[in-house]
Amino acid sequence: xxxxxxxxxxxxxxxxxxxxxxxxxxxxxxxxxxxxxxxxxxxxxxxxxxxxxxxxxxxxxxxxxxxxxxxxxxxxxxxxxxxxxxxxxxxxxxxxxxxxxxxxxxxxxxxxxxxxxxxxxxxxxxxxxxxxxxxxxxxxxxxxxxxxxxxxxxxxxxxxxxxxxxxxxxxxxxxxxxxxxxxxxxxxxxxxxxxxxxxxxxxxxxxxxxxxxxxxxxxxxxxxxxxxxxxxxxxxxxxxxxxxxxxxxxxxxxxxxxxxxxxxxxxxxxxxxxxxxxxxxxxxxxxxxxxxxxxxxxxxxxxxxxxxxxxxxxxxxxxxxxxxxxxxxxxxxxxxxxxxxxxxxxxxxxxxxxxxxxxxxxxxxxxxxxxxxxxxxxxxxxxxxxxxxxxxxxxxxxxxxxxxxxxxxxxxxxxxxxxxxxxxxxxxxxxxxxxxxxxxxxxxxxxxxxxxxxxxxxxx
Numbered sequence: 001x002x003x004x005x006x007x008x009x010x011x012x013x014x015x016x017x018x019x020x021x022x023x024x025x026x027x028x029x030x031x032x033x034x035x036x037x038x039x040x041x042x043x044x045x046x047x048x049x050x051x052x053x054x055x056x057x058x059x060x061x062x063x064x065x066x067x068x069x070x071x072x073x074x075x076x077x078x079x080x081x082x083x084x085x086x087x088x089x090x091x092x093x094x095x096x097x098x099x100x101x102x103x104x105x106x107x108x109x110x111x112x113x114x115x116x117x118x119x120x121x122x123x124x125x126x127x128x129x130x131x132x133x134x135x136x137x138x139x140x141x142x143x144x145x146x147x148x149x150x151x152x153x154x155x156x157x158x159x160x161x162x163x164x165x166x167x168x169x170x171x172x173x174x175x176x177x178x179x180x181x182x183x184x185x186x187x188x189x190x191x192x193x194x195x196x197x198x199x200x201x202x203x204x205x206x207x208x209x210x211x212x213x214x215x216x217x218x219x220x221x222x223x224x225x226x227x228x229x230x231x232x233x234x235x236x237x238x239x240x241x242x243x244x245x246x247x248x249x250x251x252x253x254x255x256x257x258x259x260x261x262x263x264x265x266x267x268x269x270x271x272x273x274x275x276x277x278x279x280x281x282x283x284x285x286x287x288x289x290x291x292x293x294x295x296x297x298x299x300x301x302x303x304x305x306x307x308x309x310x311x312x313x314x315x316x317x318x319x320x321x322x323x324x325x326x327x328x329x330x331x332x333x334x335x336x337x338x339x340x341x342x343x344x345x346x347x348x349x350x351x352x353x354x355x356x357x358x359x360x361x362x363x364x365x366x367x368x369x370x371x372x373x374x375x376x377x378x379x380x381x382x383x384x385x386x387x388x389x390x391x392x393x394x395x396x397x398x399x400x401x402x403x404x405x406x407x408x409x410x411x412x413x414x415x416x417x418x419x420x421x422x423x424x425x426x427x428x429x430x431x432x433x434x435x436x437x438x439x440x441x442x443x444x445x446x447x448x449x450x451x452x453x454x455x456x457x458x459x460x
Contacts, residue, residue: 003168003176007039010164011047014153022118023049024083026109028056029067031184032124035173036165038182040122041078049120052081054112056105059089060097067185083112098195110157119159125150128170131216132200134223139196145269146278148227169216236263237270249274250317253291264288272303275318279303291316298410313407332381335419337446342380344417347452349430351378354445365450367419367427367434370443375421378448380430383418389426392436399429406432419448 001009017023025040027033040051053075057068068084075082085108093100109121130149137146153162165173177184208215244255244267251271256264268287272279279287283301287309290299300319301309307320333342341348354368371378385400397405403413419428428434430450439445 003035003172004039004042006168007164008043008047011043014162014164016153016160016162017047017049017120019046019048021049021120022052022116023120023122024052024054024109024113024116024118025122026055026105026124027053027071028124028187029071029185030124030187031177031182032126032165032170032173034182034184035177035180036122036124038180041080052083052112052116052118054083054085054109054121056085056087056108058087058101058104059092060101061187063185070183070185081116083115085111106156113157113159121156121159121161123161123163124165124173125163126165126168126170126173127220128201128216130166130223131205131219132197134219135200135204136196141280144226145230145273147223148230149223167220233266234270237266240267241270245271248317250315253311253314253316256291256316261288264291271318275307277303277305277307277318297404297407312409332379334377334379336377341451344380345415347417347430347450349380349417349419349448349450351446351448354447364431365452367448367450368439369427369435369437369446369448370440371421371446372440372443374423375425377422378427379420379422379424380417381420382414383416383426383429385413387418387420387426389429389433390435390437399426402429402433408432 011017023040025033025037027037037051037053040049043049053071055068055071057064072082072084074080085104087101087104091100091104113119113121134147134149137149150163150166152164152166153160155161205216212218240259240263245251249271251267256267259267265284265288268284272284283303286301290296290301290309290311293299296311297313299311303309303318305320307318310317310319335342335349335351337351337353339350339352341350383399385398385403387399388396389399389402391397399413399418408416416432417430418426419430420426425437426435427437428448428450431452
C-alpha cells in the first residue's frame, strides 16, 4: 500500500472532514510538511478538503524569507490559499525562544482556523517525532500517561488538530518525496545538538540503533501497548465516575475512599487529565494522602499554572486561582433600632422593637433578644476565629470551632458576618448560629432580622 493509499484510508476511517470542507494545513517547507501538503492535494475527490496553507516565518534563519517566497509561489501555482504569519524580531525573547516560537505558531494557526471557519488543523508530525517525544518524557519523568506520546488527534481552538502521518517513519516520507521529485528546504538547525530533541535525534537515537536497528519500532510498539492499556484503565474509571463525581467534577471523599488504592490514583489522574493538567508522581501521592487523612478535614495542594487540589470535608475538586482568607466586601457597621436595613454583600440586617409589624418570623431569619441601653449600638462585621458565642450549656465556643463543626469552607469563613453588642459579645453568626444568651424580662425585647439577597427589597 502506498503512502497516499494509507493516508486516504486513515482519513476515511477517522472521518476528520468531509469533501470540500475548509482544512488548515501547517507547512514549514520542510520535507515532512511538503509531503503532507502534496498528499492532501492528491486525495480522492470524495475526501479531498479545501486546503488553506498556514506558514509561519519565525525570522530565525537567513533562508526564512526564501522559504516564504518559495511557498507563496507554490500555492499560487497550485491555486491554494496561503496565510502567512511573521514573528516580529522585536518579540523574540532572549531565553526560551523555542517555546515562544511554538506559542506564536499555534496562536497564528488558531487565528487562521477562525478566519476561515475551519474545524481541522493538520500537521506533519511523524513516527520519528513520536519516538523523540516518548524518550524526552521518559528522561524528564512525570505521569505514565505522558509516555503515550503525541496524540493522533486532540482538541484545538474551536476544532481539532490531527496528525495523519503519525505512524509513518521519517525515512518513508523522505523516500516518497524524492520519488515524487518534490522540492523542500532543510532546516540545518535540526541537526545541531542545541536542544534536547536535537540531541536525541543526532546522538542518542543513532547510538541506540547501533545496539538494535529496530529500536524505533520497539519504542512505537511499547507506546501502542501502553495506549491500549491506558484506554482500558480509563474505561474502568469511567464506570466508577458517576458514583464519585457530580456534574461539576466535584468528588465525594467517602465514595472515592471505597476504591482500591490503584483505582484511587487512576481516578485522581483522570480528574487531572480532564482539566489538561499533568503533575509529578509525588504530587499525585500527596493528593491521595490528603483525601485519606481523617485528621485533616480541609486542605489544599498547589499543583501547576495556578491550579489547586482542594479538600473540603467530604468533597474534593480542582480549583484555579483559589484565594484563602480573602478580604470581605463589607466594613464594620453600627446598627440602631430602625426599620432601615443595613446592607451587606449578599444580604441585609436590621434591629427592631419586638412588636407585631407584619414580619413573618422564622427560625432562619429572625433572632429575638433582650438588650440593655449599654448593648447599643449593635455592630455588624466580619467574624474572626477567636470570637466566642454562648452555648445553651452556659459555656462558649469559638468561631474557629463553630466553622469546623459546621464544615464551612476555609475560603468563605471570613465572609460570614456576625452581629455583636457594643462591647463585642457575639449575638448571631448570621445564617449559621445564634447565641443562647438568656432573655432578661427586665430588659426591652428586640428582633434582629436577617434577609438574604433575592428575597425582596431591602428597604421599607
